[in-house]
Amino acid sequence: MSSLGSISPLGKRYLNGDMKQKPLRGNISLSSKDDVRRLEAFSDSDRTRHRDLGIEALRAGRVAFTVLAAGASSRMSLNDLPTEVVEMLKRSGKHDLPLSKALVPVIERAGKVYNFLDLFLLNCRRYLEQYAARAKTVIFVSEMNADEIRRHMEFCDRQGLPEADVLDFVQPIELQMVATVADLKKAESNFKAETFASAESFSVEYAGNELPQRKPAGHGEFLHQMVASGTLARLLDDGVEFISVRNIDNTAAVLDDNWSEALGWMISQESDILLEVSQRPEGQQGGALIRANGDWRIAEDPSFDGTEWKAKDSFYMNNAVAIIALKYLLKIYNTTAEEVLSGDTELWSEIADRGQRKFPMLIEAKPVVLDDGQVVGAVIPETNMWESTGVGNDLIVTALAVDSDRNAGDLFSLDATEQQRIAERVRFSPTKNWSDYSDERKQLIARYIASRIVDGTLA
Numbered sequence: 001m002s003s004l005g006s007i008s009p010l011g012k013r014y015l016n017g018d019m020k021q022k023p024l025r026g027n028i029s030l031s032s033k034d035d036v037r038r039l040e041a042f043s044d045s046d047r048t049r050h051r052d053l054g055i056e057a058l059r060a061g062r063v064a065f066t067v068l069a070a071g072a073s074s075r076m077s078l079n080d081l082p083t084e085v086v087e088m089l090k091r092s093g094k095h096d097l098p099l100s101k102a103l104v105p106v107i108e109r110a111g112k113v114y115n116f117l118d119l120f121l122l123n124c125r126r127y128l129e130q131y132a133a134r135a136k137t138v139i140f141v142s143e144m145n146a147d148e149i150r151r152h153m154e155f156c157d158r159q160g161l162p163e164a165d166v167l168d169f170v171q172p173i174e175l176q177m178v179a180t181v182a183d184l185k186k187a188e189s190n191f192k193a194e195t196f197a198s199a200e201s202f203s204v205e206y207a208g209n210e211l212p213q214r215k216p217a218g219h220g221e222f223l224h225q226m227v228a229s230g231t232l233a234r235l236l237d238d239g240v241e242f243i244s245v246r247n248i249d250n251t252a253a254v255l256d257d258n259w260s261e262a263l264g265w266m267i268s269q270e271s272d273i274l275l276e277v278s279q280r281p282e283g284q285q286g287g288a289l290i291r292a293n294g295d296w297r298i299a300e301d302p303s304f305d306g307t308e309w310k311a312k313d314s315f316y317m318n319n320a321v322a323i324i325a326l327k328y329l330l331k332i333y334n335t336t337a338e339e340v341l342s343g344d345t346e347l348w349s350e351i352a353d354r355g356q357r358k359f360p361m362l363i364e365a366k367p368v369v370l371d372d373g374q375v376v377g378a379v380i381p382e383t384n385m386w387e388s389t390g391v392g393n394d395l396i397v398t399a400l401a402v403d404s405d406r407n408a409g410d411l412f413s414l415d416a417t418e419q420q421r422i423a424e425r426v427r428f429s430p431t432k433n434w435s436d437y438s439d440e441r442k443q444l445i446a447r448y449i450a451s452r453i454v455d456g457t458l459a
Contacts, residue, residue, distance in 0.1 A: 127255040
């Protein structure tokens with residue numbers, strides 16, 4: 001295999017197990033149903049008070065909206081776009097397949113096609129207009145898709161957001177290695193059944209070898225690069241105190257008055273980070289909300305290996321949606337606002353590096369297509385931004401329970417009014433695989449939510 005590199009020092013560390021995540025330690029308890037509050041559980045007066053606090057912060061310029069759009073979409077090959085998505089692309093005036101998941105069409109409304117990024121930008125603009133507010137909108141992109149995303153933002157005029165208020169910062173792409181058979185088997189659900197056997201054979205022969213394909217190294221880089229790029233300094237200098245964060249593919253996490261209530265509650269609690277969580281579907285993997293020594297945190301599946309606990313037994317799972325106070329980053333990276341605002345680019349890199357070293361390393365095998373078309377399992381040392389909840393000192397972490405698409409139940413047996421009410425309560429409905437486009441319940445929810453973003457009410 002001439003296209004493969006040799007086994008690098010990093011590859012040797014991987015094969016030796018030196019990058020394996022350490023298991024959970026200490027006084028651990030898994031979340032249960034009654035552990036986490038919902039907005040609906042607050043009194044009407046408290047909800048109004050929290051909403052007013054959130055809107056006050058928004059109008060004062062203390063909030064920025066951010067979205068993670070750097071992902072490589074390894075489970076959604078853009079070469080396998082469903083027919084309906086290809087047709088929407090054509091009707092939107094695009095003739096080339098996007099490199100970015102952010103630019104994959106979600107819905108068509110009144111003859112106009114909207115992709116994930118369009119809906120995020122439009123949601124930001126319409127919610128700001130609702131309260132005559134102004135805020136920065138920040139897009140986390142990668143070296144692989146930055147140019148494409150920037151071109152689209154010019155093409156769509158940032159969905160009406162002022163050019164000066166929209167910025168991005170860039171995640172570098174990193175080395176990938178052929179996964180070991182053991183890691184491949186742990187992540188078998190990431191692969192199509194028809195490709196897994198050949199990927200396993202490839203791992204038997206080439207585990208640890210470098211691959212020519214590089215990719216972004218996990219969502220932990222959102223935090224590291226926010227510091228290293230100077231984006232944190234820029235936000236602090238603008239008077240920003242809070243950022244909202246979500247993945248690009250979870251359009252359901254709408255910026256609306258529920259979001260403002262959550263921000264207001266977070267402010268009233270003097271919290272460093274507010275996490276949105278939802279009930280875990282039976283048997284589903286993914287980050288778990290747990291208590292470690294009495295404090296909330298998110299723990300990913302590998303940290304449970306070799307322990308008496310299982311992530312799937314924790315009632316609440318991570319939705320990858322949060323409101324983060326910038327003081328949270330200062331705590332994680334052992335720095336101060338004054339140090340960040342110094343403008344010293346070398347110092348920014350040093351701060352980012354010292355924080356990154358505190359994060360556990362995650363290794364998850366994902367499919368990569370080689371030049372000859374073969375699908376193989378690849379790993380890249382990654383950090384996970386949500387496990388930052390377990391690396392800082394004196395962090396105040398709060399959690400809020402919200403509905404996922406699974407909580408919506410059988411929408412099709414309801415009349416249109418009730419159907420819409422329940423669908424619009426959903427705040428977690430990610431698009432992780434192309435099969436999600438054929439999931440009738442997810443698509444119904446997506447239509448209601450997208451319609452609300454485009455021309456509905458965000459109250």
